[in-house]
Amino acid sequence: MKRFLDSNGRHRRLEGWPLVFTLLTTGAILLGGLVEFLPMVLIQDNVTQIATVRPWTPLELAGRDLYIREGCNNCHSQMVRPFRNEIERYGEYSKPGETVYEHPFLWGSKRTGPDLARVGGKYPNLWHVRHMEDPRSTSPRSIMPPYDWMLRKPLKTRDLPTKLARLRTLGVPYTDDEIARAEELARAQAAEIAADVAATGGPEGLADKEIVALVAYLQSLGTGLTAPAGEAARGEAPEAPLATQ
Amino acid sequence: MATTPSSPSTAPGVARSGRPASLDVFTYDEGIVRLFVLATILWGFVGMLVGVVIALQLPFWPANLGEYLTFGRLRPLHTNAVIFAFAGNAIFAAIYYSTQRLCKARMAFDWMSKFHFWGWQAIIVGAAITLPLGITTSKEYAELEWPIDLAIAVVWVVFAVNFFWTLAKRREHHMYVALWFYIATIITVSVLHVGNSLALPVSLWKSYPVYAGVQDALVQWWYGHNAVAFFLTTPFLGLMYYFLPKAAERPVFSYRLSIVHFWSLVFLYIWAGPHHLNYTAVPEWAVTLGMLFSVMLWMPSWGGMINGLFTLRGAWHKLRDSVVLKMFVVGITFYGMATFEGPMLSVKTVNALSHYTDWNIAHVHSGALGWNGFMTFGMIYWLVPRLWKTPLWSPRLANAHFWTGTLGILLYVLAMYASGVTQGLMWRAFDEAGRLLYPDFMETVVQVIPMYWVRLIGGSLYLGGVVMMMVNVWQTLRRAPKHLPDPAFALPRAEAAA
Helix, strand or coil, X not given: CHHHHCCCCHHHHHCCCHHHHHHHHHHHHHHHHHHHHHHHHHXXXXXXXXXXCCCXXXXXXXXXXXXXXXXXXXXXXXXXXXXXXXXXXXXXCCCHHHHCCCCCCCCCCECCCCCCCCCCCCCCHHHHHHHHHCHHHHCCCCCCCCCHHHHCCECCCCCHHHHHHHHHHCCCCCCHXXXXXXXXXXXXXXXXXXXXXXXXXXXXCCCCEHHHHHHHHHHHCCCCCCCCCCCHHHCCCCCCCCCCC | CCCCCCCCCCCCCCCCCCCCCCEEEEECCCHHHXXXXXXXXXXXXHHHHHHHHHHHHCCCHHHCCCHHHCHHHHHHHHHHHHHHHHHHHHHHHHHHHHHHHHHCCCCCCHHHHHHHHHHHHHHHHHHHHHCCCCCCCCCCCCCCCHHHHHHHHHHHHHHHHHHHHHHHCCCCCCCCHHHHHHHHHHHHHHHHHHHHHCEEEEECCEEEECCCHHHHHHHHHHHHHHHHHHHCCHHHHHHHHHHHHHHHCCXXXXXXXXXXXXXXXXXXXXXXXXXXXXXXXXXXXXXXXXXXXXXXXXXXXXXXXXXHHHCCCCCHHHHHCCHHHHHHXXXXXXXXXXXXXXXXXXXXXXXXXXXXXXXXXXXXXXXXXXXXXXXXXXXXXXXXXXXXXXXXXCHHHHHHHHHHHHHHHHHHHHHHHHHHHHHHHHXXXXXXXXXXXXXXXXXXXXXXXXXXHHHHHHHHHHHHHHHHHHHHHHHHHHCCXXXXXXXXEEEEHHHHHC
């Protein structure tokens, strides 16, 4: 060790060889990442598949991209940790298999607001519309900003077929039919949600607005453990997951 | 054993050159350093101003001014501006200034230096436009969409070529420790940026990452944690190793310690990423590895702190008159505190309380404001009089900056510690009957609002300090000579050939 560290030792010689020095540094920084990441890719058992977990419907995907656009993940996590207090507060803790179609993952790192991993089915559609329009109308003292423009801005569905096709390239099992009919499927689900909102006393004419996509996405969150595959894929409001307070 | 950055070369062959006529004359490119220093100051102000705005938005929601200026869109702008624009330009200033001197060589290609500077500024402007528009990948500190990611890769490669080419044609045989840290920075940031940004474009401004769920989470925090390591730590340690001995006029405390802590730091840091995912849906073995390596990381981190602070042995009296040294000492002390706190937060039992709370916000700000900010300010106050060949306009104002900034950080982190621990304890509190004591999340939000106001005051003070620095630098520049020639040096030819 002494021979290595002395002021005229071996390390001193290394300091005269930038190329060797750079290669050694590269090796040192690659090792940890490879050891931690490769098993995740090579060993399938690391993430247990869950039969009821399905890809998002086209409308939910559009809503998810709006969730990303607005940066909701900066204040809301989507990851219930396996602690009694979190299970009491939010519902069943999150499983690795629930997020296999998440490009990107949206687990978040901060809870300025509550976790949303199990928010699907917790509130009626109308609650979400009112909450996004004016958070304090449903949650007095809330510090969340209003997102009222989502009730006015038209929902863009034109790029949905491309989005589904790209996700299929990455391994999300969308069918040819779903890709071809993505816009149609999105509009049908949007019409259902808009009709429900209007029927429960909410504003009319939201079927072609961004808000319905966001509501569809929020209502799908955390339902993968219980939603019967196929049924939810048709866009019906899934049942609430595990009972919350 | 210990060497100062500019210790005279003892390369073999000096003695053989007896011909005074054969001189190797060369200059250093100082114009590029001046540009990076000015960009650091400008973007520091912008990034911290956005920080103050979002600090106001939390306790006072009407400060969310419409679609493009909500917290959700401005927060990534704040983090990107402070990390990549403020700290980024600062480390480039440090690297371009010190590498030329440590290599006794001008940067290899002036056009590459300029391309790097203007390319980086264009990327920052691109971020400042796209993030408020809601164009984001959502991945923390990697929010920029794929066209900007490609631009970053190009600029970084140009920077790397320029840097390594300069190393290749250096006149000083041994690479000083600062250069080791720069090498680690350039290599690792390339690997991290490419690894984490792999995505399939859907349109010009939308893409989906190739990784999903658990894998995406692990890759993201491998990146996220090591962006802290190799963008905010290693280059700043390089900065410390060059500018601190210069300012203190003392050699670095221990050459051996610098070897040991360099190699252990670059090796261990990479493993620590999964501690950001404790108790989440990633496999237990991965987060346990992350925690173990995070705890080990404490030692090499403190190796850097000790080597920095002990460099001042016998020179502590100089702090009285040197705002540069004062800044460095507070910066290195915050580095020591943050790198103790980091391993502590990565321990699962602590993390169970701290994760998702404002405690993390306190932690990152003691790093960014305390360590990165104060090291940068120290460097700027040391560089400006030298780069513009003019004494600093007002040392008293610089002193005021130091005290205002220090008070600002303290208010900021104390408020966020109080808020974070409060949130963590309230979320997990049960009553005697075993029910949640605060089942309504809103109670835990309202409880910490007073702390958000204190944080706003602390952050505003820190920004006020930056404004003082802007005034001071501006007044100094106004008095600077119009013509600032690049400094020229000469070495006997034989030495250059060695």
